[in-house]
Amino acid sequence: MKIRYTIATLAASSLVTHATTLIQYGFDFTSGTVASQNGGVVTxxxxxxxxxxxxxxxxxxxxxIPTGTQNVTGVGSLDVSGGHHTIASTQNDSDIFSISEMVANGGLTVEVWANQSNSGNGGNAKIIAIGGAFDIEMDSTGISTFVNSSGNGVASFTNALADRAGTWMHVAAVIDNFVVDGGSHDFDLKLYINGTLQDSVAYNDVTPSFALGRQIGIGSQAHSGSGDFRYDGLIYEPRISYGAVAPADFTIVVPEPASSVFLGLGGLALILRRRK
Structure with a gap:
């Protein structure tokens, strides 16, 4: 079924400049491998x-790491190319996320820098997978995001972005205007690339499910049988936050004046900053 896209404006949005960070991973390339850092723990x-x-x-x-960036939580990136390499949270999604907290904060934001080695494995290459409940994916057809609702994927779209192998991109998927609607919820799903809104679609009477009993995966899904969903490339500065984070407060600072094209793909330097 085709989904009709709409471009949202900030005036009609609940985007916030400050939100509650839930997870933020930094990577130290001087350690060589994940297993040699802090006993295999990613802090x-x-x-x-x-x-x-x-x-x-x-x-x-x-x-x-992305050119022209400041180090925020790590001095390197995570290389998950060439095989089924994954970082997984030690807790399940349902132990980390709460629908009531999403409502209280107005949504959820997942963001990451990604540098694709190639076109992936042909489909659904997971850069970040929140237990199969809320994912950012990339393959040869572009970047997409997916929301699971009670076992059914009801909210997704794919950005018409060609394969950008070897190029750093900042990607953010945002659940915005997340409100209670009877026994379910309404929300807007938004996709940003390098701080620029690409797609937005409104969904009514659905409830994202974070009760799948799965871990958060960086580089693929973190449950058994997820080899077909592995991402091939570099990952830098993954962050998950309660609230619909505004582009001005992503882990990226968009140069002024903001351009409507994909900032950074044209060679603009993009500066990271730590959220206050």
Whole structure:
């Protein structure tokens, strides 16, 4: 079934400039591999102790980070290319996320820097997978985001972005205007690339499910049988926050004046900053 896209304006949005960070992973390339850093533990720099660890094959660290960025939580990126390499949270999604807190904060934001090695494995390559409940994916057809609702994928779209192998991109998926509607919820799903809104679609009478009993995966889904969903490339600065984070407060600062084209793909330097 085709979904009709609409471009949302900030005036009609509940986007916030400050939100509650739930998870933020930094990577230290000087450690060589994930297994050699802190006993194989990837530290959650949000202060919430939602730490991660190796799942399936061990990823390595890379010194390749987005050009012109400041180090925020790590001095390197995570290299998950060439195999089923995954970082998984030590807790399940239902132990980290709460629908009531999403309502109280107006939504949820997932953001990450990604540098694709190739076109992936042909489909649904998961850069970040919140237990199969809320994902950011990339393959040769573009970037997409997906929301699971009570076992059924009801909210998704794909940005018509060609394969950008070897190019760093900041990607953010935002659940905005998340409100109670009877026994379910209404929300807007938005996709940003390099701080620029690409797509937005409104959904009514659905409830995202975070009760699947699965871990958060960086580089693929973190449950058994997820080899077909592995991402191939570099990952930097993944962050998950309660609230619909405004582009001005992503882990990216968009140069002024903001351009309608994909900032950064044309060679503009993009500066990271730490959210206050």
């Amino acid at each position: 959650d720099d949000s202060g919430n102790a939602h730490h991660g660890g190796v799942k399936f094959n061990t990823p390595v660290y890379s010194s390749n």
